[in-house]
Amino acid sequence: MSPSKPDFHRRQIQQQNPPATTSQGPASSQSASGSQSRSASSSSAIPQTAPAGGLTITQPPQTATSYYKLAPNNLITFAWNFTYLISTPAHLTVSAVCDNGNTYPVGPTNGIIPGAATSVVWDPYAYNQANLATPLVQGSYTLNIWDERGPGSAREPGKLAPNSALQFALYTPQGYTPIASGWQCGTCSSASLAAHPAFTAIIASFIVMFLSGYSILRHSLH
Helix, strand or coil, X not given: CCCCHHHHHHHHHHXXXXXXXXXXXXXXXXXXXXXXXXXXXXXXXXXXXXXXEXXXXXXXXXXXXXXXXXXXXXXXXXXXXXECCCCCCCEEEEEEEECCCCEEECCCCCCEEECCCCEEEECHHHHHHHCCCCXXXXXXXXXXXXXXXXXXXXXXXXCECCEEEEXXXXXXXXXXXXXXXXXXXXXXXXXXXXXXXXXXXXXHHHHHHHHHHHHHHHHHHC
């Protein structure tokens, strides 16, 4: 039985115009991934001639050593600006190294803060309340800041170099003791008073005035 004319014409049209396909071969997928990798590498490339990144402490001022009291609600803010930083760190580690050799985390998140952060607020008193076995003590401290590569990482172009430029001090306030309860001045003994430069100057001035007055009186009597 021969096919009808409509079926015959439909088959001819399908043979002349095959359906379109949307398959992607290995070459096309490799080309796409290659372009993406080239784009990512170009955005993160750091010139080898670029200087190492760093930071400059802006708070507290570094003109003199800052002293902070270990007391309730006495918060400390450390702030800085980045310099020559091209690659933003994944995170920063901030710590305080005491002159007794102990190292303490700085900040509310155990010393780990976002890599783009430019400040951290520290509550030393609250830290002591939570760490009675290893409390902060009265003394001098060095603030250390480094990125995820660690404190001993080498200087690399555009990446943050470890910083330990800031020194500060913590002190513990002494409780008030009335004189009636036995308070004594540790620097007010007679021996220390006699050795004080101001006391010596007063005595010398008094002797000079006495001798000058005696000489004037003697001449007036003659």
